[in-house]
Amino acid sequence: xxxxxxxxxxxxxxxxxxxxxxxxxxxxxxxxxxxxxxxxxxxxxxxxxxxxxxxxxxxxxxxxxxxxxxxxxxxxxxxxxxxxxxxxxxxxxxxxxxxxxxxxxxxxxxxxxxxxxxxxxxxxxxxxxxxxxxxxxxxxxxxxxxxxxxxxxxxxxxxxxxxxxxxxxxxxxxxxxxxxxxxxxxx
Amino acid sequence: xxxxxxxxxxxxxxxxxxxxxxxxxxxxxxxxxxxxxxxxxxxxxxxxxxxxxxxxxxxxxxxxxxxxxxxxxxxxxxxxxxxxxxxxxxxxxxxxxxxxxxxxxxxxxxxxxxxxxxxxxxxxxxxxxxxxxxxxxxxxxxxxxxxxxxxxxxxxxxxxxxxxxxxxxxxxxxxxxxxxxxxxxxxxxxxxxxxxxxxxxxxxxxxxxxxxxxxxxxxxxxxxxxxxxxxxxxxxxxxxxxxxxxxxxxxxxxxxxxxxxxxxxxxxxxxxxxxxxxxxxxxxxxxxxxxxxxxxxxxxxxxxxxxxxxxxxxxxxxxxxxxxxxxxxxxxxxxxxxxxxxxxxxxxxxxxxxxxxxxxxxxxxxxxxxxxxxxxxxxxxxxxxxxxxxxxxxxxxxxxxxxxxxxxxxxxxxxxxxxxxxxxxxxxxxxxxxxxx
Numbered sequence: 001x002x003x004x005x006x007x008x009x010x011x012x013x014x015x016x017x018x019x020x021x022x023x024x025x026x027x028x029x030x031x032x033x034x035x036x037x038x039x040x041x042x043x044x045x046x047x048x049x050x051x052x053x054x055x056x057x058x059x060x061x062x063x064x065x066x067x068x069x070x071x072x073x074x075x076x077x078x079x080x081x082x083x084x085x086x087x088x089x090x091x092x093x094x095x096x097x098x099x100x101x102x103x104x105x106x107x108x109x110x111x112x113x114x115x116x117x118x119x120x121x122x123x124x125x126x127x128x129x130x131x132x133x134x135x136x137x138x139x140x141x142x143x144x145x146x147x148x149x150x151x152x153x154x155x156x157x158x159x160x161x162x163x164x165x166x167x168x169x170x171x172x173x174x175x176x177x178x179x180x181x182x183x184x185x186x187x
Numbered sequence: 188x189x190x191x192x193x194x195x196x197x198x199x200x201x202x203x204x205x206x207x208x209x210x211x212x213x214x215x216x217x218x219x220x221x222x223x224x225x226x227x228x229x230x231x232x233x234x235x236x237x238x239x240x241x242x243x244x245x246x247x248x249x250x251x252x253x254x255x256x257x258x259x260x261x262x263x264x265x266x267x268x269x270x271x272x273x274x275x276x277x278x279x280x281x282x283x284x285x286x287x288x289x290x291x292x293x294x295x296x297x298x299x300x301x302x303x304x305x306x307x308x309x310x311x312x313x314x315x316x317x318x319x320x321x322x323x324x325x326x327x328x329x330x331x332x333x334x335x336x337x338x339x340x341x342x343x344x345x346x347x348x349x350x351x352x353x354x355x356x357x358x359x360x361x362x363x364x365x366x367x368x369x370x371x372x373x374x375x376x377x378x379x380x381x382x383x384x385x386x387x388x389x390x391x392x393x394x395x396x397x398x399x400x401x402x403x404x405x406x407x408x409x410x411x412x413x414x415x416x417x418x419x420x421x422x423x424x425x426x427x428x429x430x431x432x433x434x435x436x437x438x439x440x441x442x443x444x445x446x447x448x449x450x451x452x453x454x455x456x457x458x459x460x461x462x463x464x465x466x467x468x469x470x471x472x473x474x475x476x477x478x479x480x481x482x483x484x485x486x487x488x489x490x491x492x493x494x495x496x497x498x499x500x501x502x503x504x505x506x507x508x509x510x511x512x513x514x515x516x517x518x519x520x521x522x523x524x525x526x527x528x529x530x531x532x533x534x535x536x537x538x539x540x541x542x543x544x545x546x547x548x549x550x551x552x553x554x555x556x557x558x559x560x561x562x563x564x565x566x567x568x569x570x571x572x573x574x575x576x577x578x579x580x581x582x583x584x585x586x587x588x589x590x591x592x593x594x595x596x597x598x599x600x601x602x603x604x605x606x607x608x609x610x611x612x613x614x615x616x617x618x619x620x621x622x623x624x
Contacts, residue, residue, distance in 0.1 A: 015380065015474060017588040024564045025593075027224050028256070028263035031333070032231035047590045080381040083414065084586060085564070086316040088228060088332035109385050109416055110316055114332035118232075165211060165348065175338055175346070176236050184213055184344050 007073025014078030020047035041096030054136035082111025091120035117175035191452030225314035232337035252295035293558030294526035296497035303437030307445035325422030357394035359463035367402035376478025384414030495524030499583025508608035518614035522572035565593035
């Protein structure tokens, strides 16, 4: 697991559900076939209404035009990110688009588990409301050991709470490696 | 201090005398449910992690019920079904309900109990967020992603954080214009759409035990809409009778041990409701907790009414709607989607007065669709009832986030089947009390 992540922020609001992260009609692509799997990156966050696409201004799609990956690596969000359906295609889509980290005020439980267990993106929590302080395109540097965020665009610093319970799984890589260590699965 | 229902079930499945909220534990899974949208991904991860020739941990305990994208010309959606068929044949799985055959069922959360796969005291994982529905049978049931499902498929195990329990007590007599949907929308409006995140929602009290099993399913079904890990209702004789009848009919395993409420568990939250004083409610766009009484939004013009899904597509839901629609005509496009083929058959048998429910809906001018999830989650563009334009829809389904039913600018009001039917009759949002004779 990379504990230092630097990249451009993509800022969204509250209650971004999995239908907005990956609309249901795209759940027909194979997640096993590498060529088809790329389409999940192409359609990542395609369900966001235009006004919600990249705050504060909106109108900035997460993935541009015909691209398969995003210009943004870090998603900044409000409460209850990933609510709604259990589709694992949601964190997979964000990861396929090139995102490595989400910083949200809170997560829906199944989405959070999927991020961690599948090893797609790291779901970091923030106690501060960042989605109205960070702008889409800001240059962020996150240190998951020191639990800090530096906004190089504005010079602001923010603190994050420690990652906690999920750290052993993040460090193992995914839930299968974690299960092997716990003796729940043959190595 | 005793344990809550949820803690009792989890302790048993962890092989321990007791567990407490906040602990991370490994538990044994009794049943793993998957469907056509998340099944192929689960199978892909299972083969990748356990080997191309790996066998599921117990073929009697993996239940596959295709339901999402069934009646579509979309070739890629149909391919999902082919992947399931191939896997079922290769693994020799007995509990598969194939589209296009007499075994086809439809919506997995209504089919699962119908086919004898829900039992008090058991632990169920499903690759669908509405798996929490099955807490209505006194079991621990929760939704998971493909990776968790693949691990369970190979090992019969999963890890869980033991949730804190919130207890919702319902007292009083339910008025004839209210349904379980109104109760759960009331709760979600009170605690917010993340008010139960990481928590169990336990529904208790005489007004809950007065509900039939389908209405208890509706209560538990929407626990996820408040962020809940699971919803649960203690089993009573109604539960046991339903479960035993279905097990006997389907020939599924009959050895189960219910857990019962000891009332001395640790609850992080308790709230009481007198159901006799509540009003019919809706969730306004675009959040399930955006509650308003029907009277507050009455008169809002709608383009469409949709009655269906795991939440609002059971026989109790259709009977309630039909009571309002009998002998009358709808004023807006009204879509009727029975959750399962069994519900569809029952619509053709059950009568109000001289007419079957099917006849009542047809005579009222409704459009009847085939059993599946259909437009609840949008789906392929040719899905029955899908919002392909920015329409306003009153729906008995469970979510109204932007785009959920197909169009990003669609306006979806979640409501009970009675409110939906009353609205269909007038073309504007209507309190069922105003249309009851």
